[in-house]
Structure formats: structure tokens, C-alpha cells
Amino acid sequence: MPRRSNSGKTGAMTDVSTPPNPAPEPPNVDPDLLDDLVDAVDERDTRWLARTLQRMHPADAADLLEALPFDAFSEAVELLGGELPSDILIELRDSYREEAVDVLPDTAVASALDELDSDDATVILEDLEDERRERILEDLEPFDRAQLERGLAYEEESAGRLMQTEFVAVPEYWTVGHAIDHARELGEELPEVFYEIYVIDPAYRLQGIVQLATLMRTPRDVQLSDIMTDPLSDIRTDMDQEEVAFQFQKYSLASAPVKDAAGRLVGMITVDDMVDVIQEEAEEDLFSLLNVSSADGADSVVDTVRARAPWLAVNLVTAFIASGIISLFEGTLNQVVQLAILMPVVAALGGNAGSQGLVVAVRAIAERQLEGDAVRRAILREALSGIVNGLLFAVGVGLVALVWFHDVKLSVVLGTAMLATFLWAAFSGILVPLGLKKLGADPAVASSVFVLTLTDVMAFFSFLGLATLVLL
Amino acid sequence: MPRRSNSGKTGAMTDVSTPPNPAPEPPNVDPDLLDDLVDAVDERDTRWLARTLQRMHPADAADLLEALPFDAFSEAVELLGGELPSDILIELRDSYREEAVDVLPDTAVASALDELDSDDATVILEDLEDERRERILEDLEPFDRAQLERGLAYEEESAGRLMQTEFVAVPEYWTVGHAIDHARELGEELPEVFYEIYVIDPAYRLQGIVQLATLMRTPRDVQLSDIMTDPLSDIRTDMDQEEVAFQFQKYSLASAPVKDAAGRLVGMITVDDMVDVIQEEAEEDLFSLLNVSSADGADSVVDTVRARAPWLAVNLVTAFIASGIISLFEGTLNQVVQLAILMPVVAALGGNAGSQGLVVAVRAIAERQLEGDAVRRAILREALSGIVNGLLFAVGVGLVALVWFHDVKLSVVLGTAMLATFLWAAFSGILVPLGLKKLGADPAVASSVFVLTLTDVMAFFSFLGLATLVLL
Numbered sequence: 014m015p016r017r018s019n020s021g022k023t024g025a026m027t028d029v030s031t032p033p034n035p036a037p038e039p040p041n042v043d044p045d046l047l048d049d050l051v052d053a054v055d056e057r058d059t060r061w062l063a064r065t066l067q068r069m070h071p072a073d074a075a076d077l078l079e080a081l082p083f084d085a086f087s088e089a090v091e092l093l094g095g096e097l098p099s100d101i102l103i104e105l106r107d108s109y110r111e112e113a114v115d116v117l118p119d120t121a122v123a124s125a126l127d128e129l130d131s132d133d134a135t136v137i138l139e140d141l142e143d144e145r146r147e148r149i150l151e152d153l154e155p156f157d158r159a160q161l162e163r164g165l166a167y168e169e170e171s172a173g174r175l176m177q178t179e180f181v182a183v184p185e186y187w188t189v190g191h192a193i194d195h196a197r198e199l200g201e202e203l204p205e206v207f208y209e210i211y212v213i214d215p216a217y218r219l220q221g222i223v224q225l226a227t228l229m230r231t232p233r234d235v236q237l238s239d240i241m242t243d244p245l246s247d248i249r250t251d252m253d254q255e256e257v258a259f260q261f262q263k264y265s266l267a268s269a270p271v272k273d274a275a276g277r278l279v280g281m282i283t284v285d286d287m288v289d290v291i292q293e294e295a296e297e298d299l300f301s302l303l304n305v306s307s308a309d310g311a312d313s314v315v316d317t318v319r320a321r322a323p324w325l326a327v328n329l330v331t332a333f334i335a336s337g338i339i340s341l342f343e344g345t346l347n348q349v350v351q352l353a354i355l356m357p358v359v360a361a362l363g364g365n366a367g368s369q370g371l372v373v374a375v376r377a378i379a380e381r382q383l384e385g386d387a388v389r390r391a392i393l394r395e396a397l398s399g400i401v402n403g404l405l406f407a408v409g410v411g412l413v414a415l416v417w418f419h420d421v422k423l424s425v426v427l428g429t430a431m432l433a434t435f436l437w438a439a440f441s442g443i444l445v446p447l448g449l450k451k452l453g454a455d456p457a458v459a460s461s462v463f464v465l466t467l468t469d470v471m472a473f474f475s476f477l478g479l480a481t482l483v484l485l
Numbered sequence: 486m487p488r489r490s491n492s493g494k495t496g497a498m499t500d501v502s503t504p505p506n507p508a509p510e511p512p513n514v515d516p517d518l519l520d521d522l523v524d525a526v527d528e529r530d531t532r533w534l535a536r537t538l539q540r541m542h543p544a545d546a547a548d549l550l551e552a553l554p555f556d557a558f559s560e561a562v563e564l565l566g567g568e569l570p571s572d573i574l575i576e577l578r579d580s581y582r583e584e585a586v587d588v589l590p591d592t593a594v595a596s597a598l599d600e601l602d603s604d605d606a607t608v609i610l611e612d613l614e615d616e617r618r619e620r621i622l623e624d625l626e627p628f629d630r631a632q633l634e635r636g637l638a639y640e641e642e643s644a645g646r647l648m649q650t651e652f653v654a655v656p657e658y659w660t661v662g663h664a665i666d667h668a669r670e671l672g673e674e675l676p677e678v679f680y681e682i683y684v685i686d687p688a689y690r691l692q693g694i695v696q697l698a699t700l701m702r703t704p705r706d707v708q709l710s711d712i713m714t715d716p717l718s719d720i721r722t723d724m725d726q727e728e729v730a731f732q733f734q735k736y737s738l739a740s741a742p743v744k745d746a747a748g749r750l751v752g753m754i755t756v757d758d759m760v761d762v763i764q765e766e767a768e769e770d771l772f773s774l775l776n777v778s779s780a781d782g783a784d785s786v787v788d789t790v791r792a793r794a795p796w797l798a799v800n801l802v803t804a805f806i807a808s809g810i811i812s813l814f815e816g817t818l819n820q821v822v823q824l825a826i827l828m829p830v831v832a833a834l835g836g837n838a839g840s841q842g843l844v845v846a847v848r849a850i851a852e853r854q855l856e857g858d859a860v861r862r863a864i865l866r867e868a869l870s871g872i873v874n875g876l877l878f879a880v881g882v883g884l885v886a887l888v889w890f891h892d893v894k895l896s897v898v899l900g901t902a903m904l905a906t907f908l909w910a911a912f913s914g915i916l917v918p919l920g921l922k923k924l925g926a927d928p929a930v931a932s933s934v935f936v937l938t939l940t941d942v943m944a945f946f947s948f949l950g951l952a953t954l955v956l957l
Contacts, residue, residue, distance in 0.1 A: 079859075081858070196702045197701070203701075204698070225680070225698065226678055226697065228701070232669055261760070262760055266757075267757075285739070288756070289734070295768050296768075299772070302775060303844045304837055314869040317870040318873045318874055321841050325838060329834060329885070332830040332834060339825065347819075350815055352825075353822075354811045357808060361803075386553070390555070394789055402793060413805060
């Protein structure tokens with residue numbers, strides 16, 4: 014029950030701080046263009062398809078293709094085959110990209126792997142079933158193949174998976190002039206985008222970083238070692254993406270070098286990859302608190318059921334625990350039916366009070382704001398606001414009940430139970446996540462089952478228990 | 486009740502996909518250094534303070550200061566006064582930055598405004614009360630003052646507020662060589678960091694963009710107009726930050742030019758500012774669904790109570806609506822007390838089923854994934870998985886109830902109510918947010934009050950209603 018009401022109000026509350034939905038949104042795709050596309054697919058006009066898509070920005074082309082009915086999308090990809098630009102393929106959302114990779118012939122996939130930066134190529138490889146992956150990898154240049162296999166060897170969601178192996182590294186005795194001439198020689202061989210060049214020693218150990226902006230404003234004859242800065246980040250291939258994202262955010266990085274276990278420079282991560290990670294990580298915690306896995310949102314019913322049923326199952330158990338508490342007071346309920354009518358109110362408000370504190374605590378922990386003195390302050394704050402809100406709503410519900418049932422004793426029981434539940438909720442809302450973190454568990458994942466079970470038990474037990482003592 | 490259990494399970498579910506909390510986290514601050522800092526503040530050793538902080542990266546220095554007890558923090562800032570580097574000031578979290586600005590003398594604030602990029606300076610200005618702001622602005626150079634006042638004139642959360650007015654713009658007839666020489670002349674006058682230069686016509690209208698990487702790999706004598714690319718983004722000063730963030734994410738931008746209403750180039754937004762916006766926007770929706778305003782998490786009890794009480798108040802109302810529904814069946818409850826014990830189960834599971842769909846729908850809408858054909862697919866998916874889970878748990882709760890109360894009729898009633906509630910929840914979970922979006926309302930804000938009230942009403946009404954028909 015809890016979530017129902019408040020969430021709604023939350024909205025009302027945040028309206029001020031929240032920007033209104035960006036309405037009118039610029040339509041993602043031009044409807045006329047979409048119609049032409051549909052026709053082209055029907056008429057199997059591959060040339061028009063290829064031409065049109067190549068003329069657009071890959072991200073826009075991807076949006077256009079995703080606007081097609083799913084089957085028409087597959088048909089379009091099948092028609093295009095090798096002519097589907099790899100940079101469009103990589104811009105497609107997961108479900109579409111996977112479908113596209115399924116439909117494309119091996120040769121097309123292989124050439125895409127060849128054209129893409131290593132981090133994007135790895136994404137495609139992940140979509141393939143093992144033996145097809147093997148087959149395709151075998152057709153690649155031994156070097157590229159080795160590189161891609163190394164990429165796949167890194168753990169998912171590790172820096173090694175996120176990084177691209179294309180970057181610019183130069184020796185420290187070079188001057189600005191050297192570096193620029195070198196870049197001009199390489200020309201198109203250089204990575205498409207990069208924001209800094211890395212200064213290395215003969216053993217490929219990172220000595221420093223030179224921002225392109227710095228390189229630009231420095232005279233040709235200056236040595237790179239004189240203008241290079243120490244790297245702010247310290248990212249190794251096995252580092253978890255959440256930690257990488259944290260460093261990008263903290264130091265406002267546009268890109269960062271990645272070192273292997275031996276401290277050698279092996280890759281570069283760019284901010285555009287981190288932006289998505291930062292969003293995912295921000296959502297993951299809150300999704301957990303909202304009973305949704307970040308895996309959810311898939312198109313297939315099976316996936317959806319599989320993703321949600323398990324939590325509903327746990328809810329089944331915990332809901333019956335609550336029922337168990339209620340059943341302890343069956344006798345009381347038999348004599349005072351009003352209790353059955355009022356008990357959801359205590360549980361609802363208590364649950365909300367607890368989860369409000371919990372959400373704030375979980376995010377604060379994730380953003381590393383709950384450390385040192387902040388912890389003491391947070392606990393104090395939650396306790397005090399728990400008391401204040403508790404008193405406020407103890408009186409509130411008490412009055413409503415009084416008006417409704419004209420029963421002073423009942424109202425006092427309700428109010429007292431309310432206050433007790435609020436205090437309990439306030440403490441568990443902050444202490445449970447902090448405790449779980451101390452134990453090394455993920456607070457986002459484990460907290461709310463504790464907090465909300467605790468508050469429900471407290472709500473029913475205090476309300477019905479007090480009622481048994483006072484009203485019978 | 487709903488949120489309790491599932492969230493917990495969610496965790497379990499996502500454990501696979503979710504990276505474990507980055508444990509062991511690198512401690513944000515070195516404890517010994519913190520002790521030294523505390524001593525230095527006690528001994529009022531300003532020189533040590535200034536030296537130490539200046540030697541650190543601003544972000545690290547900010548973390549260190551924030552690790553102090555709040556009063557010690559204020560004391561430290563007071564001691565430092567003008568010697569607190571402005572780039573540390575801007576790295577402090579809101580509550581700390583505001584405190585610092587309060588404590589600092591006007592002269593210190595003024596010089597900070599002078600040193601900072603315009604977008605950061607605006608942040609500081611926002612912290613000041615009006616007449617102090619006036620006083621400080623008057624001490625600034627007329628030009629800087631005018632610039633800052635223009636910045637403040639833009640709406641909050643608009644591109645104008647986010648942009649910095651420091652950027653590099655050159656005429657299109659220039660060559661690569663020109664641009665580089667020009668940059669070398671300006672040297673330190675150039676913005677600290679920039680990733681691209683803007684090519685403009687005499688009327689300051691943007692003609693194209695040249696990535697620094699492109700500039701580097703191109704021979705000196707090539708004209709900029711030959712290597713410049715069309716801007717991918719189209720950002721005007723009045724554009725909402727959510728739309729700006731969307732463009733940064735879509736086109737993987739590191740920075741983007743900002744135009745005024747007349748189409749003149751007036752500023753530049755860098756990705757490090759957008760990263761925070763993207764995180765906020767991702768959190769805002771989910772916070773709304775979790776009854777927490779993004780404003781929450783403040784240190785003061787008053788703020789916290791003010792932030793949360795209103796939603797609890799609405800919850801009070803809606804909880805009593807639910808009670809109202811229950812009270813319609815007072816007679817039935819009086820005769821079959823088991824109903825009071827079981828009704829929370831229906832509400833809990835139904836509420837969860839509804840909110841699961843709702844969360845997915847709200848995020849999909851925010852990320853513009855629910856457009857065109859995707860809408861039909863999503864509705865179908867929710868409906869079908871609602872039926873499947875509904876049947877699953879109708880049987881589930883039915884069996885549990887049968888084992889518990891050995892009453893077939895009661896179990897059938899419970900199961901049927903369960904199924905009805907699941908279907909109802911599935912549809913409202915997807916149709917309510919879509920409908921609200923059509924009406925131009927923010928689905929994140931308004932949906933859950935509807936969805937969860939609807940499911941609760943349905944749960945209690947169907948369960949107790951059926952019971953009245955069948956059991957009496």
C-alpha cells in the first residue's frame with residue numbers, strides 16, 4: 014500500500030524543482046521519412062535504404078530504424094546486409110542490435126567488427142552465440158582477433174570491457190612539434206575522437222597526460238615532459254565500472270587512460286561510454302528499491318515474467334508474514350472490526366516514512382556522501398524528523414479516526430501505534446542500509462526487504478497489540 | 486506493504502547483472518591527513534591549511550574539507566578566507582558550498598567570481614542573498630558584472646545557466662596554422678579545457694565545428710572551412726537541461742556550442758556539467774516514484790520534514806480512502822475475520838505488480854523508447870505478463886490460504902480477486918503513464934498515485950466484494 018499515495022504527491026512536491034517533461038519534444042523521427050522507409054522496405058529498394066541511412070548521423074539513422082515495426086526492422090537489416098554501416102549497428106538499442114546481428118550474414122558482422130573501435134566490437138561479439146563467434150573470429154586478421162579476444166577476456170562491467178585499445182601514446186622526450194607532426198603523418202589512422210595524448214616510457218608505463226588544448230597553446234619546441242600533467246584517475250583493467258564512473262564524475266574527465274596489472278598503458282575510456290554507466294548506476298539502486306531489475310523492460314513476455322515473478326514470490330512470503338502477525342490478534346479483530354479498517358493506515362504511513370529515509374540513505378551511500386561526520390548527522394536528522402512527522406501524523410490519523418468512529422480510546426491507540434511505527438521506521442530506514450554496508454552487502458539491494466518488513470510487523474503488532482490491551 | 490519484499494528480492498535478482506558495491510572502496514580521504522587538518526584548524530594554522538589544500542586536486546581537497554565536522558569546516562573556511570582556492574569552493578557539495586559562501590568575506594567571494602568560469606560563477610551567485618549579491622557584483626569589473634548578470638538572467642536548469650561563455654571561435658577563412666598560432670598567442674587566456682573550436686561568420690553565427698583531434702592531424706595550410714563538421718547538437722540558451730542532456734547522450738558529445746535566440750554563438754557546454762544533469766534526471770523520475778524529492782537529503786531536520794510531510798499527508802488521505810472501501814464490507818469482516826487477515830496480501834501483491842510495470846513504463850517514456858510501434862508492443866507485453874503472473878500467484882496465494890484456513894471457498898475467492906487485481910494493475914501500470922504523457926503531464930510525478938490507488942481499491946473491493954457474494 015505505501016507507495017501508492019505518496020509517490021503521487023512526491024510529484025506534486027517536486028513539481029517546483031523538477032523541470033516539466035520536455036514537451037513539446039522534438040519528434041525523434043520525421044514521419045514522412047519513416048513512411049518512405051517503410052515503402053522502401055516493401056519495395057526492397059536496397060539502394061535507397063543504404064543511401065538514405067548513410068547520409069544521416071548514425072544515432073538518427075538508428076532512431077529511424079527503431080521506429081519501424083519490429084519485423085520490418087529485421088527485413089530492412091536483412092536487405093542492407095553488409096551495407097548497414099557498423100556505426101549505425103552500434104547505435105541501435107540492445108534488443109534491436111541483437112536482432113540485427115542475428116539477421117546479418119557472418120561476413121557483414123566480421124567487417125563491422127573490423128571497422129568498429131575495440132570497445133564497440135566487443136559489444137557485438139557479446140551478442141553472438143559461442144560457435145558463431147568462433148567462426149567469425151577465425152575470419153579476422155590474427156592481430157585484430159587476438160585484440161578482440163583479449164577484450165572479451167575482461168570481466169563484464171570492468172574497465173577492460175569499457176576501454177578502447179585505440180589511443181595516442183608518445184615518448185616523453187618528444188616536443189609539441191614532434192607530436193603534432195606525428196599526428197599529421199598518421200592522419201586518418203588516429204582514433205576518430207580523442208581529447209588527450211599519453212606520454213609513456215619505453216616500457217609503456219604512463220608518465221603523464223597532455224590535453225589537446227594544452228598541446229595547442231604550447232610552442233612547438235617545448236618538451237611534452239614539461240607540459241604533461243599527472244593523471245587524475247587511476248584506472249586498471251579489472252576496476253568495476255561503477256568505480257570508473259565515480260572517478261570520471263569526480264575529476265570531470267573527458268577520457269582516461271587504462272593500465273593493466275603490470276602498470277602498462279593498454280587502453281582509453283571516453284566519457285560518452287561513462288555517461289551511460291553513470292545513468293545505469295544511478296538507476297540500478299532505485300530500480301532495486303522499486304522491485305524492478307535493470308534487466309527489465311525487455312520486449313518479450315517471457316523475460317518480463319521471469320524478471321518480475323521472483324520478487325512477487327518474495328512479496329508473497331513477506332505479505333503472509335504480515336498476515337501472520339495480524340492473525341495473532343484474530344480474537345481482537347473479531348470484537349473490534351474497526352481495527353481491520355484502520356490497520357492498513359498505520360502500515361501504509363509507517364512504510365512510507367521508512368522508505369523515504371531509506372531511499373535518501375541508499376543514494377547518499379552510493380554517492381559516498383555518508384562517511385565520517387555525515388553519518389552521525391544523518392542518523393540524528395532521521396531520528397528527529399521521524400519524531401516530528403510521527404507526532405504530526407499520530408495526531409492527524411487520531412483526529413480522523415475520532416471523527417469517523419467517535420471512539421477516543423481507539424483514536425489514542427491508533428495515534429500511539431502511529432508514533433511508535435514512525436520512530437521505528439526512521440531508525441531502521443537509516444541504520445539498516447548503513448549496517449548492511451558495514452557487512453559488505455549492497456544496501457540498495459538488501460535494505461528495503463528488512464526495513465519494510467520491520468515497519469509492517471511493528472505497525473500491525475503495535476496497533477493490534479495496544480488495541481488488545483486498551484480496548485478489550 | 487508492496488515495496489517491502491520485492492525490492493529485497495530484486496536485489497537477489499539483479500545480483501547477477503548488478504556489480505557488487507565497489508568494496509573495498511578507496512577511502513575518500515586519508516585519515517591521518519584529516520587528523521592533521523583538524524589540528525591545524527584548532528591551532529588556527531592558516532598557512533599549513535592553505536599550502537596543503539592548494540597542493541591537492543580541488544576535488545580531493547573538497548572531499549577532505551567535507552570530512553570535517555560541520556562547525557570545524559566553517560572555521561577552516563573562515564581561517565582561509567581569500568586563500569580558499571575558488572576551484573575548491575566550486576567542488577564542495579551544495580550544503581557545504583553555501584555555508585562557505587556565507588562565511589567568506591565579500592572580497593573573497595568577489596575574487597572567486599572573478600577567477601571561475603562563468604557557469605561556476607553563476608552557481609556561487611545563486612547562493613547569495615539578493616542585497617549581498619548586488620553589493621558584490623558592484624565591486625566587479627563592469628564587463629564581468631554584465632556577463633554574470635546575463636548568466637543569472639537565464640532560467641534555472643536552462644542551457645543558458647549551464648553554459649560557460651569562455652570558448653574558442655575563429656573565422657572560417659582561417660587555416661589550421663592560423664588557428665594553432667592564434668591559440669599559442671593567447672596561451673593561458675584560452676579556456677582551461679576545450680575539445681573543439683567553433684568556426685563563425687562575421688555575425689558570430691556558427692558555421693561549423695573543428696574537433697581538436699581533427700585540427701591536430703590536419704596540415705597547417707588546410708582551411709578550417711574544409712575540415713569543419715556540422716554541429717550535431719542544436720542547443721539554444723532557453724533549452725531545458727533535460728533536452729540538452731539527451732543530445733549529449735545521443736551524439737556522444739564532449740562539448741557543444743550554445744546559440745542565443747538570434748542564432749549567435751554565445752556559449753559552450755562541456756560534458757562534465759551534463760554528467761551531473763544526466764544523473765539527476767535519471768534519479769528524479771525514480772525519486773518521484775519513491776516519494777522522495779530530489780531536494781531531500783538536506784542536512785537540516787526542518788528541510789527533511791518539509792520535504793517528506795506533504796507526501797505522508799497525501800498518503801494519509803489515500804490510505805483512508807482504502808479504509809473507506811474496507812469499511813463498506815464491515816458486516817462481512819465481522820462474520821469472516823480471516824478476510825481481515827488476508828486482504829493485505831491482495832493489496833500488497835497487486836500494488837507491486839502495478840508499480841513494476843509503472844516504473845518500467847516511466848523510464849521508457851523518459852528515455853523516449855515508448856514511441857511508435859514500441860507502444861503497442863509494450864501494452865501487449867504488460868497485459869500478457871499480467872495474465873501469466875496473475876494466474877501464477879492466484880494459484881499461489883490460493884494454495885497458501887487453503888493450507889492455512891482449510892476453506893476452499895475462501896481460497897477461490899482470494900485467488901480470483903488476486904487475478905482480477907493483477908490484470909487491472911498490468912493495464913493501469915502502462916496506460917496511466919502513457920495517458921498522462923498524452924495530456925502533457927509528467928508521468929513520473931502523477932502516475933503512481935493513480936496506479937496504486939486504483940490497484941488498492943480494486944484489491945479490497947474485489948476480494949471483500951466476492952467474499953460477500955460467495956461466503957455469506
